[in-house]
Amino acid sequence: MALATATAGCGVFDRIKPGPHDTVASYHDDYAMRIEYPEVRTCSTSTTQAAEQAIEPMSLEDPSKIPALELSLEEAIQLAVQQSPVLRSIGGTIVANPQGAKTVYDPALAHANPLSGPEAALSAFDAQWTSALFWNKNDAPQNSPPAPPGFPAALLLQTLQQTAATSTNQLSKQTANGASFALRHNVNYLRTNQFVGFPSVYTGYLEAEWRQPLLQGSGTTFNRIAGPNSPIGQYNGVLIARVNEDVALADFEAAVVDLVADVEQAYWDLVVSYRILEANVKGRDAALQTFQYQQVRLEAGAGRSDEEAQAQSQYYQFRAQVEQSLGGTTGLYALEQKLRYLIGLPATDGRLIRPMTEPTDVRVVFDWESALGQALTRRVEVRRERFNVQKREMELTAARLNRRPQLDFLGLYRWRGLGDELISDKDGDRDNLYGSITGGNYQEWQAGIEFNMPVGLRQASVAFAHAKLNLQRERAVLAETELRISHDLSDAARQIALTHQLLETNYDRYQADLRQVDVLRRRYKDGTDNINFLLQAQRQVVTSESEFYRALTNYNVAIRDFHKQKGSLLAYNQVQLAEGQWAAGAYRDAYEVGRHLTPRIVSGETCMPRPLTSGPFDPAAPQASMVPVQGMPYQPASPSDVGEFLEATMIDEVN
Incomplete structure (x- = not known):
């Protein structure tokens, strides 16, 4: 029936005569595809000056009458590697394929890549702070029965009126062995016309959570290769990012x-x-x-x-x-x-x-x-x-470790509180929220394990075969x-x-x-x-x-x-x-961070991954x-x- 109706509707619209809006050209016709000249800021460099300063080319002039520019092979190579950030080639494919040109910025771009660079991989272990604050107003009529004879009508709730606010804050941290820690603090405020103990009340809690993977996603080896919480078959860890660089x-x-x-x-x-x-x-x-x-x-x-x-x-x-x-x-x-x-x-x-x-x-x-x-x-x-072989070896290791069921230990501890005020100098149990929380009278905890396993581990097995x-x-x-x-x-x-x-x-x-x-x-x-x-x-x-x-x-x-x-x-x-000069602020930051990083005295007690390289390599060594x-x-x-x-x-x- 729906199909028949749609077909009939199309026939009706086909019989409608064109109106003025169908015959008058739109203002936007031929506008989106119009060829325009880009407006960008350009700066004068030695390369642009060389392009602009070219004079009429020579064809059959006598070379002996042209001023000579004496140049040795060593000087020519020095000029080539120092003149431009673009590495030129004899073919000159920069015009036809600018995206394929090699530049001195390519290694830095690989390092600063926000998706696959080392800093992007390290960001998965950064502490995360999330915060939210909301207010809302409720004014809803209620389906209340009429008041019986002799009963005060005011005691029946005819309209629900509430003013509420919610504040949530969380500080979380992912560790290299797969564990995640979180510290949360929630505060709720409610002012209502319902029959309750406090017409205006604050409730909230402070809790700490620890989740530790025991099988899938556990261990520093897996998390440094694949990254924490990475899907099966995706490897974006710190070691992979280092190899990409x-x-x-x-x-x-x-x-x-x-x-x-x-x-x-x-x-x-x-x-x-x-x-x-x-x-x-x-x-x-x-x-x-x-x-x-x-x-x-x-x-x-x-x-x-x-x-x-x-x-x-x-x-x-x-x-x-x-x-x-x-x-x-x-x-x-x-x-x-x-x-x-x-x-x-x-x-x-x-x-x-x-x-x-x-x-x-x-x-x-x-x-x-x-x-x-x-x-x-x-x-x-x-x-x-x-x-590339080293990268594939690490991916195979991560795929083998990922071919396990998910078994996580979860521990949580919470302090609750309630009060008619947020902060107060009163000593009552429920006079203020933070006094109730810090008093420690209302404590909760939870501990247990979570298990999840796709029957057959098909995707993980395919990822392992693909990595192999x-x-x-x-x-x-x-x-x-x-x-x-x-x-x-x-x-x-x-x-x-x-x-x-x-x-x-x-x-x-x-x-x-x-x-x-x-x-x-x-x-x-x-x-x-x-x-x-x-x-x-x-x-x-x-x-x-x-x-x-x-x-x-x-x-x-x-x-x-x-x-x-x-x-x-x-x-x-x-x-x-050689690496180019850093910014002045980078040297200062490296100095300040380096003051707090000292090597361990007992190196045997330090658990370190297998090094990726055997040390520095100089391709220009004689x-x-x-x-x-x-x-x-x-x-x-x-x-x-x-x-x-x-x-x-x-x-x-x-x-």
Whole structure:
């Protein structure tokens, strides 16, 4: 019937014609989804200033005519880790995914998390004070019979009139072994027109309660892991919160390692871009000389037009390579801007970064056993996964302890009182409430146990099985992480040997191509050889020189990768991780609290949980695992000399 009525009602409303309210647009139409600009307070920082001070970018300008900003690798890394609270990356994902950016605030945010931080977990053991005070007025007519003849009508209650007040106060405290204590004080006031001993009376009591879990929820181990009164399967205790904070610190350290690796990558990329530009400029100048020489021969009637066209084509080919190595996506200016972003400088400020740290060409041999041992113990990924395993072990312990019935001991003691006044100097038993309570004439107590057990303990058993599976999973992930690290370290060691061998091979190839160009140039000028061989040799020497510089940079990147894989990249680049300065009030509070905290003399009588860590760990501590041996005889030119070379060899466009 209800369904039929509703259907009929809908049909009636469908036949109602639209009114003015259906045709006139509302004031709020298209208002909620309107695009607006946010109004927020912003402050000027070095990062915002760097964004606002960028000038027009460079594309094909002569690098030798741009003021140089000489920068070493150590200085670049220092600028990168000190300039901004956001840990930058080469990809620049901060715009597309700002929530995924790593910052220096992340460890502090994990500590100050109001839901899962250590302070939030400790707050469960804080004393709780609750208080309430209410007044109410009752004025209700009563269903009283008529007064019999001769009976005073005033004695019959026709209307119930009461004025009441209630005050409740409680101080409760949760302890680490699961016990809870409470001290309560209740005061009730009642003024009524009923026939009672005191028309205006105060009643109340003072009681103390102690509840002690004997099975489920008992013990310091469970309460420090899961937290007091935690539901089955939820673990938010102090020890879990501490491990979560350690994991956040490990994530921050991993982000710093990635930042340092990105800065070093960008630095060596900039170094090789200078060298490749130098090689292309030399190839362009050699092609220009060949082209001009062929023009002279053609004008003198000794040359051929096809050879002159080939020389001209090769000149423009090298010229395009110079322009590409300057303003291309992998050119000098693009790679210099990438390094600028990582170290927090404006995209362009009228200066050009000149790397001052020379890439090493010395053969470095690492001790494999030492490096492997360091990688399996010092890598931040291994330490982070070990913390996760430790967390799962504690959760399994709490789940096992929680698979028990609930059995609580309850003890309560109460002092009651009653009086027509709240406080008075009279000595009567019921003259005032507090005198009656403190007199101790009315005392009550209660003691007993409460038992509660879900038949079968299904939820607790499932939580125990879930915790066991989580532990097995984390242990498997830890083992796989160690295996992956050993493979990555092996690849990094192989790359060191390979890149150094390629460095020597490409150097020998470069020297051979130089000798070939000298021979073919003399033979071409003597007229005993074709120009094609000379042009091909000029292209080969530029290619071999560029490959040699790339091999030199790849070797230095391989050394960086090896340090990263074995967990010593921060020490290799002299980067230290330390906690920032506290507020002045925090130091004062720590000093005052520390005065009241003294260690126990007899340590054997102190019951302490198993420590979570083995002590402090310094990821930036130096580790000796490499031995430099004799290097190759090549000494690369200083990058600061590239500007002088370009200034001397830059040639204007040929008309």
